[in-house]
Amino acid sequence: xxxxxxxxxxxxxxxxxxxxxxxxxxxxxxxxxxxxxxxxxxxxxxxxxxxxxxxxxxxxxxxxxxxxxxxxxxxxxxxxxxxxxxxxxxxxxxxxxxxxxxxxxxxxxxxxxxxxxxxxxxxxxxxxxxxxxxxxxxxxxxxxxxxxxxxxxxxxxxxxxxxxxxxxxxxxxxxxxxxxxxxxxxxxxxxxxxxxxxxxxxxxxxxxxxxxxxxxxxxxxxxxxxxxxx
Amino acid sequence: xxxxxxxxxxxxxxxxxxxxxxxxxxxxxxxxxxxxxxxxxxxxxxxxxxxxxxxxxxxxxxxxxxxxxxxxxxxxxxxxxxxxxxxxxxxxxxxxxxxxxxxxxxxxxxxxxxxxxxxxxxxxxxxxxxxxxxxxxxxxxxxxxxxxxxxxxxxxxxxxxxxxxxxxxxxxxxxxxxxxxxxxxxxxxxxxxxxxxxxxxxxxxxxxxxxxxxxxxxxxxxxxxxxxxx
Numbered sequence: 001x002x003x004x005x006x007x008x009x010x011x012x013x014x015x016x017x018x019x020x021x022x023x024x025x026x027x028x029x030x031x032x033x034x035x036x037x038x039x040x041x042x043x044x045x046x047x048x049x050x051x052x053x054x055x056x057x058x059x060x061x062x063x064x065x066x067x068x069x070x071x072x073x074x075x076x077x078x079x080x081x082x083x084x085x086x087x088x089x090x091x092x093x094x095x096x097x098x099x100x101x102x103x104x105x106x107x108x109x110x111x112x113x114x115x116x117x118x119x120x121x122x123x124x125x126x127x128x129x130x131x132x133x134x135x136x137x138x139x140x141x142x143x144x145x146x147x148x149x150x151x152x153x154x155x156x157x158x159x160x161x162x163x164x165x166x167x168x169x170x171x172x173x174x175x176x177x178x179x180x181x182x183x184x185x186x187x188x189x190x191x192x193x194x195x196x197x198x199x200x201x202x203x204x205x206x207x208x209x210x211x212x213x214x215x216x217x218x219x220x221x222x223x224x225x226x227x228x229x230x
Numbered sequence: 231x232x233x234x235x236x237x238x239x240x241x242x243x244x245x246x247x248x249x250x251x252x253x254x255x256x257x258x259x260x261x262x263x264x265x266x267x268x269x270x271x272x273x274x275x276x277x278x279x280x281x282x283x284x285x286x287x288x289x290x291x292x293x294x295x296x297x298x299x300x301x302x303x304x305x306x307x308x309x310x311x312x313x314x315x316x317x318x319x320x321x322x323x324x325x326x327x328x329x330x331x332x333x334x335x336x337x338x339x340x341x342x343x344x345x346x347x348x349x350x351x352x353x354x355x356x357x358x359x360x361x362x363x364x365x366x367x368x369x370x371x372x373x374x375x376x377x378x379x380x381x382x383x384x385x386x387x388x389x390x391x392x393x394x395x396x397x398x399x400x401x402x403x404x405x406x407x408x409x410x411x412x413x414x415x416x417x418x419x420x421x422x423x424x425x426x427x428x429x430x431x432x433x434x435x436x437x438x439x440x441x442x443x444x445x446x447x448x449x450x451x452x453x454x455x456x457x458x459x460x
Contacts, residue, residue: 025288026281033280038273046456047277050263050449051256057445058255065437069429103353105346113343116335123333131361199299207295215287219280226276
């Protein structure tokens with residue numbers, strides 16, 4: 001068999017990307033925004049840490065619930081398919097035929113497929129789950145792993161833009177440091193993310209940097225405008 | 231034909247859910263966290279607005295890029311499939327047979343399917359795209375719509391927890407107001423979200439409320455701890 005050719009990034013990598021992409025961007029932009037309004041780094045650090053905790057919990061638990069929901073959804077649909085195959089086998093055979101009718105197979109061949117498919121009920125139902133409903137059997141441990149991976153990646157990502165504010169008291173000075181290391185981190189992150197998802201890495205990296213810079217710039221301008229109005 | 235039974239929430243609803251779920255949770259938790267550290271609502275409002283701008287841009291543009299990436303990915307895989315069907319038709323026929331071998335169809339029937347399928351090249355490739363690679367043709371306007379929907383939902387969600395801080399100067403008092411309206415809003419949001427995605431609505435609503443409360447509580451405790459160390 002020839003090797004299948006498309007890039008299929010694993011679910012863990014997807015979770016790291018989800019967590020880190022927001023973790024690098026949002027605390028960075030928030031800290032930049034606050035630097036436009038307050039001079040002392042203390043408040044920026046406090047707000048930034050509060051944001052990192054809030055964001056990692058919200059995203060991590062969000063990932064956990066999403067995983068649990070997928071699992072529940074899969075099992076309720078599976079039960080429903082077993083039920084339907086039991087009660088209305090002709091209708092389910094009709095659905096198999098329908099799938100192949102769409103791809104232009106002859107009625108005769110559709111019927112043969114439906115007949116053979118219905119001999120093994122488990123495989124028949126697996127086929128319906130996958131190709132009629134588009135559902136893959138999810139890993140039951142996924143939800144927990146997903147929550148931890150997303151949450152931890154958010155924290156790791158968020159510490160990077162915040163670190164200069166921890167060491168430099170003047171918020172405006174810390175902002176320059178934060179911009180430099182975060183834009184570099186965003187570039188590296190964007191580069192590997194694009195590589196892993198089969199995109200052109202340099203243009204992918206630039207896109208990620210631009211998003212971060214836009215978000216931070218907008219937050220900075222808005223926070224300064226609010227502050228000037230006081 | 232009998233009506234297909236599963237709930238399939240539209241993509242716009244999915245985008246509203248993505249934006250609003252983070253929009254309600256993260257600014258709420260950030261504002262709660264800051265109230266544990268500063269007394270004046272001004273800073274909470276400034277930080278909260280900076281967060282909303284940062285979050286809506288980061289998530290909106292993130293959604294835009296994700297949509298664009300899906301589109302690019304689809305077209306590059308489509309091109310590759312056309313290419314392979316042209317150059318290695320036997321191998322692609324082998325892949326069709328492989329799909330049906332998994333579901334226990336006889337070699338004879340596998341061969342018939344592969345033969346008939348390969349008569350219409352476009353449909354054959356559409357079949358491979360959908361059932362071998364699991365890719366649906368994406369809507370080319372999706373990326374832009376998705377970005378706007380996610381961003382706007384984030385802003386709408388974020389304004390809710392922040393509004394008490396705008397009107398009440400004392401941050402601790404504003405916090406109580408923010409908790410009340412946000413937990414109610416999270417419950418309503420969780421209720422409809424669960425309904426639309428076919429989950430039990432009340433338990434779904436409670437889960438969403440618990441995530442928001444946990445994130446806000448953790449942010450509050452952490453911000454106060456940081457502040458007490460100064």
